[in-house]
Amino acid sequence: MLHGKRRPYIEQTFDHLKGLDGISADQIAEHLTLYAGYVKQVNALNDELATLRERGRASGRDQEFAELTRRLGFEYNGMILHEYYFSNLRPGSDPKPAPTSKIAQALAESFGSIEQWRTDFHAIGGMRGIGWVLLFQDPVTQRLTNHWVTLHQDGVPASFKPLLVMDVWEHAFMRDYKATEKGRYIDAFLRNTDWRVVERRLVEPMAIRPAAAA
Ligand SMILES: [Fe+2]
Numbered sequence: 001m002l003h004g005k006r007r008p009y010i011e012q013t014f015d016h017l018k019g020l021d022g023i024s025a026d027q028i029a030e031h032l033t034l035y036a037g038y039v040k041q042v043n044a045l046n047d048e049l050a051t052l053r054e055r056g057r058a059s060g061r062d063q064e065f066a067e068l069t070r071r072l073g074f075e076y077n078g079m080i081l082h083e084y085y086f087s088n089l090r091p092g093s094d095p096k097p098a099p100t101s102k103i104a105q106a107l108a109e110s111f112g113s114i115e116q117w118r119t120d121f122h123a124i125g126g127m128r129g130i131g132w133v134l135l136f137q138d139p140v141t142q143r144l145t146n147h148w149v150t151l152h153q154d155g156v157p158a159s160f161k162p163l164l165v166m167d168v169w170e171h172a173f174m175r176d177y178k179a180t181e182k183g184r185y186i187d188a189f190l191r192n193t194d195w196r197v198v199e200r201r202l203v204e205p206m207a208i209r210p211a212a213a214a
Contacts, residue, residue, distance in 0.1 A: 008043040011036050012083055012210045019091035022188025027175040028086075034171060035086070038078035045075055077152035081132055083209040084165035090194035097195040103163070103202050106137075110144040118190065121146050125168050125186040132167055136160040137202060161208070163201045164193065 017028045045068055052058060052065050060066055096114055097104040104114060111117035117135075124133045124146050132149040138160055149155045166189050173185035200207040 008046075009039050009079060011039045012086075014086040017086065017089060017091070020089060020188070020192045021091065022176070022184070022191060023089070023173075024176050027173065030175060031082075031167075031172060032086070035079070035082040038075055038082060041075040042072075042079050045072060073153035074151060077149075077156065080209065081134075081149075081152055081162075081165055082167070084162050085132075085167045087209060088164055088194050088197045089189070089192045090197070091192065093192050093194050095191055095193075097199065101195065101199050103195060103199045106142070106144050106202060117144075117146070121164075121166070122183075122186050122190070124148050125166060125189075126183060130169050131155075132165060132169075134162050134166075135164040135198075137163055161201065164198050 014028075014032060018025055020028065049065070049068050049072075052062070052068070057065050097107070107114050107117040111120060121133055121135060127148055129148075129150060131151060131154075134147050134149055134156075135144060136147055136157060137144050138157070144163065145160075147155055147157065147160075166186070168182060168186070170179055170182075173182065173188075176188075177185045
């Protein structure tokens with residue numbers, strides 16, 4: 001009857017993150033707790049909206065229905081982007097993709113070189129504001145582009161595929177760094193980027209993020 005209530009999202013576990021270089025275990029533990037909150041909020045919102053629909057309150061003029069609906073993008077992407085983020089970090093990663101990898105070739109084609117891609121990605125991370133930096137692939141043209149996403153949802157190109165996701169909200173780094181040291185956190189993120197995961201997301205159509213639904 002209420003399909004939204006039957007398939008809640010399940011909090012994913014990320015046990016592979018111990019020993020990151022420059023991102024502490026305490027930082028990750030706190031961040032995972034925040035992520036768990038988004039999973040709960042997505043499930044709660046879907047349940048609340050299902051209840052409103054059941055009661056015949058699905059109306060743009062119903063303020064509760066409208067407000068909950070507006071929050072879907074924020075909460076969903078708060079869950080989804082964190083799942084991408086934690087999945088594309090790994091201790092002992094190589095600082096750059098292997099030169100013969102598809103991702104290295106694709107970055108060079110789209111940005112001129114891996115170094116130029118890295119400079120662009122790092123620079124976007126240094127922008128003022130709360131949000132994320134994403135390396136996307138346009139599945140139509142195969143072109144790779146870096147994007148700034150405000151909060152969790154503003155600036156996401158529809159149907160583009162995330163290849164690399166970096167959280168630059170202050171909660172992502174302020175246990176380890178000062179607010180003015182975001183650049184050092186970005187350096188650490190890039191030292192821990194799991195290029196094997198990025199490669200898989202590029203070449204495998206179904207490689208997206210950990211299975212989040214029950
Ligand atoms: Fe976060």
